[in-house]
Amino acid sequence: MTSSLRINIHPTFEVLAATTAARLITRVLDVQSDRGEATVVLTGGSVGIATLKAVAASPACPAVDWRQVNFWWGDERFVPSDSAERNCVQAQESLLDHIAVDPARVHRMGASDEYADPAAAAQGYIRELTAAALAEHHRYHDRPDEAPAPTLPRFDVLLLGIGPDAHIASLFPELAGIRTKDANVVGVAGAPKPPPLRISLTLPAISSADEIWLVAAGSDKAGAVGLALAGANPVQVPAAGPRGRSKTLWLIDQDAAAKVPQQLTLRQD
Numbered sequence: 001m002t003s004s005l006r007i008n009i010h011p012t013f014e015v016l017a018a019t020t021a022a023r024l025i026t027r028v029l030d031v032q033s034d035r036g037e038a039t040v041v042l043t044g045g046s047v048g049i050a051t052l053k054a055v056a057a058s059p060a061c062p063a064v065d066w067r068q069v070n071f072w073w074g075d076e077r078f079v080p081s082d083s084a085e086r087n088c089v090q091a092q093e094s095l096l097d098h099i100a101v102d103p104a105r106v107h108r109m110g111a112s113d114e115y116a117d118p119a120a121a122a123q124g125y126i127r128e129l130t131a132a133a134l135a136e137h138h139r140y141h142d143r144p145d146e147a148p149a150p151t152l153p154r155f156d157v158l159l160l161g162i163g164p165d166a167h168i169a170s171l172f173p174e175l176a177g178i179r180t181k182d183a184n185v186v187g188v189a190g191a192p193k194p195p196p197l198r199i200s201l202t203l204p205a206i207s208s209a210d211e212i213w214l215v216a217a218g219s220d221k222a223g224a225v226g227l228a229l230a231g232a233n234p235v236q237v238p239a240a241g242p243r244g245r246s247k248t249l250w251l252i253d254q255d256a257a258a259k260v261p262q263q264l265t266l267r268q269d
Protein backbone atom coordinates (compact mmCIF):
# COMPACT_ATOMS: atom_id res chain seq x y z
CA MET A 1 0.00 0.00 0.00
CA THR A 2 1.49 3.37 -0.95
CA SER A 3 1.33 6.00 1.73
CA SER A 4 -0.10 9.38 0.74
CA LEU A 5 1.12 12.72 2.08
CA ARG A 6 -1.40 15.49 2.48
CA ILE A 7 -1.05 19.01 3.85
CA ASN A 8 -4.12 20.84 5.14
CA ILE A 9 -3.62 24.47 6.10
CA HIS A 10 -6.16 26.22 8.31
CA PRO A 11 -6.53 29.97 9.03
CA THR A 12 -6.26 29.86 12.83
CA PHE A 13 -5.40 27.64 15.82
CA GLU A 14 -9.10 27.43 16.71
CA VAL A 15 -10.16 26.31 13.23
CA LEU A 16 -7.29 23.81 13.17
CA ALA A 17 -8.37 22.26 16.48
CA ALA A 18 -12.04 22.19 15.47
CA THR A 19 -11.40 20.59 12.07
CA THR A 20 -8.93 18.08 13.49
CA ALA A 21 -11.57 17.10 16.04
CA ALA A 22 -14.22 16.71 13.32
CA ARG A 23 -11.79 14.65 11.25
CA LEU A 24 -10.97 12.44 14.25
CA ILE A 25 -14.63 11.76 15.02
CA THR A 26 -15.28 10.88 11.38
CA ARG A 27 -12.23 8.62 11.17
CA VAL A 28 -13.18 6.74 14.36
CA LEU A 29 -16.74 6.30 13.08
CA ASP A 30 -15.47 4.95 9.75
CA VAL A 31 -13.10 2.50 11.44
CA GLN A 32 -15.78 1.37 13.89
CA SER A 33 -18.21 0.69 11.05
CA ASP A 34 -15.56 -1.62 9.52
CA ARG A 35 -14.12 -3.25 12.63
CA GLY A 36 -16.31 -2.43 15.60
CA GLU A 37 -13.38 -1.09 17.59
CA ALA A 38 -10.95 1.75 16.79
CA THR A 39 -7.56 2.66 18.19
CA VAL A 40 -6.24 6.19 18.65
CA VAL A 41 -2.79 7.26 19.89
CA LEU A 42 -2.98 10.62 21.62
CA THR A 43 -0.41 13.37 22.00
CA GLY A 44 0.22 16.13 24.48
CA GLY A 45 0.85 19.71 23.50
CA SER A 46 -1.35 22.69 22.74
CA VAL A 47 -2.96 21.48 19.51
CA GLY A 48 -3.29 17.89 20.69
CA ILE A 49 -5.15 18.87 23.85
CA ALA A 50 -7.22 21.59 22.13
CA THR A 51 -8.33 18.93 19.65
CA LEU A 52 -9.53 16.67 22.49
CA LYS A 53 -11.48 19.57 24.00
CA ALA A 54 -13.06 20.22 20.59
CA VAL A 55 -14.01 16.53 20.29
CA ALA A 56 -15.75 16.69 23.68
CA ALA A 57 -17.59 19.88 22.65
CA SER A 58 -18.62 18.55 19.23
CA PRO A 59 -22.33 17.84 18.61
CA ALA A 60 -21.09 14.72 16.77
CA CYS A 61 -19.20 13.39 19.81
CA PRO A 62 -22.05 11.12 20.99
CA ALA A 63 -22.13 9.45 17.58
CA VAL A 64 -19.01 7.49 18.51
CA ASP A 65 -19.23 4.33 20.61
CA TRP A 66 -16.38 5.46 22.88
CA ARG A 67 -16.52 2.21 24.86
CA GLN A 68 -15.11 0.54 21.74
CA VAL A 69 -12.18 2.95 21.36
CA ASN A 70 -8.68 1.97 22.52
CA PHE A 71 -6.59 4.91 23.71
CA TRP A 72 -2.78 4.85 23.78
CA TRP A 73 -0.24 7.66 24.14
CA GLY A 74 2.69 8.55 21.90
CA ASP A 75 4.62 9.96 24.82
CA GLU A 76 4.33 10.96 28.45
CA ARG A 77 6.11 12.98 31.02
CA PHE A 78 7.76 10.87 33.77
CA VAL A 79 6.18 12.72 36.71
CA PRO A 80 3.71 11.61 39.44
CA SER A 81 0.55 9.98 38.06
CA ASP A 82 -1.74 12.79 39.27
CA SER A 83 0.46 15.62 37.98
CA ALA A 84 -1.24 18.19 35.75
CA GLU A 85 1.86 17.93 33.55
CA ARG A 86 0.87 14.42 32.49
CA ASN A 87 -0.46 14.18 28.93
CA CYS A 88 -2.97 11.56 30.10
CA VAL A 89 -4.22 13.82 32.94
CA GLN A 90 -4.77 16.61 30.43
CA ALA A 91 -6.51 14.18 28.05
CA GLN A 92 -8.67 12.89 30.91
CA GLU A 93 -9.82 16.40 31.80
CA SER A 94 -10.25 17.47 28.16
CA LEU A 95 -12.08 14.44 26.79
CA LEU A 96 -12.07 11.14 28.67
CA ASP A 97 -14.06 12.54 31.64
CA HIS A 98 -16.77 13.60 29.20
CA ILE A 99 -17.30 10.34 27.28
CA ALA A 100 -18.16 6.77 28.25
CA VAL A 101 -14.81 5.01 27.84
CA ASP A 102 -13.97 1.43 28.84
CA PRO A 103 -11.18 1.87 31.44
CA ALA A 104 -9.62 -1.38 30.22
CA ARG A 105 -9.12 0.27 26.83
CA VAL A 106 -7.30 3.35 28.19
CA HIS A 107 -3.57 2.59 28.25
CA ARG A 108 -1.61 5.23 30.14
CA MET A 109 2.19 5.27 30.19
CA GLY A 110 3.87 4.75 33.58
CA ALA A 111 4.47 7.51 36.13
CA SER A 112 7.30 8.33 38.50
CA ASP A 113 5.26 7.08 41.49
CA GLU A 114 4.74 3.72 39.72
CA TYR A 115 8.14 2.91 38.20
CA ALA A 116 11.73 3.39 39.33
CA ASP A 117 12.76 5.25 36.18
CA PRO A 118 11.67 5.99 32.59
CA ALA A 119 13.37 2.87 31.24
CA ALA A 120 11.31 0.67 33.56
CA ALA A 121 8.15 2.52 32.57
CA ALA A 122 9.05 2.00 28.91
CA GLN A 123 9.41 -1.74 29.51
CA GLY A 124 6.02 -1.74 31.19
CA TYR A 125 4.43 -0.09 28.16
CA ILE A 126 6.14 -2.54 25.81
CA ARG A 127 4.55 -5.37 27.80
CA GLU A 128 1.13 -3.71 27.61
CA LEU A 129 1.45 -3.08 23.85
CA THR A 130 2.60 -6.66 23.22
CA ALA A 131 -0.30 -8.12 25.21
CA ALA A 132 -2.80 -5.99 23.29
CA ALA A 133 -1.17 -6.94 19.98
CA LEU A 134 -1.39 -10.64 20.79
CA ALA A 135 -5.04 -10.42 21.86
CA GLU A 136 -5.88 -8.51 18.66
CA HIS A 137 -3.91 -11.03 16.58
CA HIS A 138 -6.04 -13.87 17.99
CA ARG A 139 -9.24 -11.91 17.42
CA TYR A 140 -8.56 -11.15 13.78
CA HIS A 141 -6.66 -14.22 12.54
CA ASP A 142 -8.32 -17.58 11.83
CA ARG A 143 -5.06 -19.44 12.43
CA PRO A 144 -3.02 -17.04 14.61
CA ASP A 145 -0.29 -19.59 15.30
CA GLU A 146 0.53 -19.68 11.59
CA ALA A 147 1.37 -15.96 11.43
CA PRO A 148 4.14 -14.13 13.31
CA ALA A 149 2.80 -12.47 16.46
CA PRO A 150 2.95 -8.65 16.18
CA THR A 151 4.41 -6.55 18.99
CA LEU A 152 2.09 -3.61 18.39
CA PRO A 153 -1.70 -3.38 18.08
CA ARG A 154 -3.13 -1.68 15.04
CA PHE A 155 -3.05 2.10 15.45
CA ASP A 156 -5.78 3.59 13.26
CA VAL A 157 -4.86 7.22 13.95
CA LEU A 158 -1.72 8.44 15.67
CA LEU A 159 -1.60 12.14 16.58
CA LEU A 160 1.72 14.00 16.92
CA GLY A 161 2.40 17.54 18.02
CA ILE A 162 5.61 19.21 16.85
CA GLY A 163 8.06 21.23 18.91
CA PRO A 164 9.90 24.35 17.65
CA ASP A 165 13.01 22.11 17.50
CA ALA A 166 11.00 19.66 15.32
CA HIS A 167 10.67 17.05 18.08
CA ILE A 168 7.69 14.71 17.90
CA ALA A 169 6.34 12.74 20.86
CA SER A 170 9.43 12.80 23.12
CA LEU A 171 11.89 12.11 20.33
CA PHE A 172 14.27 15.07 20.30
CA PRO A 173 16.92 16.00 17.72
CA GLU A 174 20.17 14.03 18.01
CA LEU A 175 19.11 12.26 21.26
CA ALA A 176 19.11 8.47 21.61
CA GLY A 177 15.33 8.12 21.23
CA ILE A 178 15.14 9.29 17.60
CA ARG A 179 17.98 6.92 16.72
CA THR A 180 16.33 3.87 18.37
CA LYS A 181 15.18 1.31 15.82
CA ASP A 182 15.17 -1.92 17.87
CA ALA A 183 12.49 -1.09 20.44
CA ASN A 184 8.93 0.25 20.37
CA VAL A 185 9.17 2.38 23.51
CA VAL A 186 12.09 4.18 25.14
CA GLY A 187 12.78 6.07 28.33
CA VAL A 188 14.03 9.61 27.74
CA ALA A 189 16.45 11.57 29.94
CA GLY A 190 17.64 15.10 29.36
CA ALA A 191 14.69 16.16 27.21
CA PRO A 192 15.22 19.84 26.26
CA LYS A 193 11.48 20.43 26.74
CA PRO A 194 10.72 20.12 30.47
CA PRO A 195 10.25 17.84 32.21
CA PRO A 196 13.51 16.18 31.32
CA LEU A 197 12.36 12.61 32.11
CA ARG A 198 9.86 11.10 29.64
CA ILE A 199 8.65 7.97 27.91
CA SER A 200 8.10 7.82 24.15
CA LEU A 201 7.10 5.55 21.30
CA THR A 202 9.99 5.24 18.88
CA LEU A 203 9.89 6.16 15.20
CA PRO A 204 9.35 2.55 14.06
CA ALA A 205 6.42 2.21 16.49
CA ILE A 206 4.99 5.56 15.37
CA SER A 207 5.32 4.64 11.71
CA SER A 208 3.44 1.37 12.29
CA ALA A 209 0.25 3.48 12.46
CA ASP A 210 -2.21 3.36 9.60
CA GLU A 211 -2.62 7.14 9.60
CA ILE A 212 -0.28 9.66 11.23
CA TRP A 213 -1.57 13.18 11.78
CA LEU A 214 1.05 15.81 12.57
CA VAL A 215 -0.55 18.89 14.08
CA ALA A 216 1.15 22.26 14.55
CA ALA A 217 0.15 25.89 14.99
CA GLY A 218 2.06 29.12 15.42
CA SER A 219 4.98 30.87 13.73
CA ASP A 220 7.44 29.25 16.16
CA LYS A 221 6.74 25.93 14.41
CA ALA A 222 7.21 27.22 10.84
CA GLY A 223 10.89 26.35 10.67
CA ALA A 224 10.39 22.81 11.96
CA VAL A 225 7.44 22.19 9.64
CA GLY A 226 9.29 23.60 6.63
CA LEU A 227 12.42 21.52 7.27
CA ALA A 228 10.41 18.35 7.89
CA LEU A 229 8.41 18.73 4.68
CA ALA A 230 11.54 19.56 2.74
CA GLY A 231 12.81 16.07 3.61
CA ALA A 232 15.43 16.75 6.29
CA ASN A 233 17.17 13.92 8.14
CA PRO A 234 14.92 12.65 10.98
CA VAL A 235 17.82 12.51 13.45
CA GLN A 236 18.20 16.27 13.17
CA VAL A 237 14.52 16.92 12.33
CA PRO A 238 12.41 14.18 13.96
CA ALA A 239 9.18 15.55 12.44
CA ALA A 240 10.60 14.47 9.05
CA GLY A 241 10.53 10.83 10.13
CA PRO A 242 6.92 9.66 10.59
CA ARG A 243 5.20 7.92 7.65
CA GLY A 244 1.80 6.37 8.14
CA ARG A 245 1.14 3.05 6.44
CA SER A 246 -1.63 4.55 4.34
CA LYS A 247 -1.59 8.27 5.12
CA THR A 248 0.60 11.02 6.60
CA LEU A 249 -1.50 14.09 7.21
CA TRP A 250 -0.10 17.50 8.11
CA LEU A 251 -2.73 19.60 9.85
CA ILE A 252 -1.29 23.06 10.38
CA ASP A 253 -2.35 26.67 10.66
CA GLN A 254 -1.20 29.45 8.33
CA ASP A 255 1.52 30.64 10.72
CA ALA A 256 3.07 27.19 10.97
CA ALA A 257 2.83 26.85 7.17
CA ALA A 258 4.91 29.98 6.47
CA LYS A 259 8.02 28.02 5.44
CA VAL A 260 6.44 25.03 3.72
CA PRO A 261 8.06 24.68 0.29
CA GLN A 262 5.66 26.31 -2.18
CA GLN A 263 5.60 23.36 -4.55
CA LEU A 264 4.40 21.13 -1.71
CA THR A 265 1.40 23.20 -0.73
CA LEU A 266 0.20 22.96 -4.34
CA ARG A 267 0.65 19.16 -4.52
CA GLN A 268 -1.89 17.09 -2.62
CA ASP A 269 -1.25 13.45 -3.38
Ligand SMILES: O=C(O)[C@H](O)[C@@H](O)[C@H](O)[C@H](O)COP(=O)(O)O
Nearest residue numbers: 044045046047161162163168169
Ligand atom coordinates in the same frame (compact mmCIF):
# COMPACT_ATOMS: atom_id res chain seq x y z
O1 LIG B 1 4.68 15.68 25.92
C1 LIG B 1 4.72 16.61 25.11
O2 LIG B 1 5.18 17.72 25.39
C2 LIG B 1 4.13 16.45 23.74
O3 LIG B 1 3.75 15.21 23.42
C3 LIG B 1 5.02 17.08 22.71
O4 LIG B 1 5.47 16.19 21.72
C4 LIG B 1 4.19 18.18 22.09
O5 LIG B 1 3.19 17.60 21.24
C5 LIG B 1 5.04 19.14 21.31
O6 LIG B 1 6.06 19.61 22.17
C6 LIG B 1 4.19 20.32 20.83
O7 LIG B 1 3.67 20.98 21.94
P1 LIG B 1 3.06 22.48 21.79
O8 LIG B 1 2.00 22.35 20.72
O9 LIG B 1 2.50 22.78 23.14
O10 LIG B 1 4.19 23.35 21.37
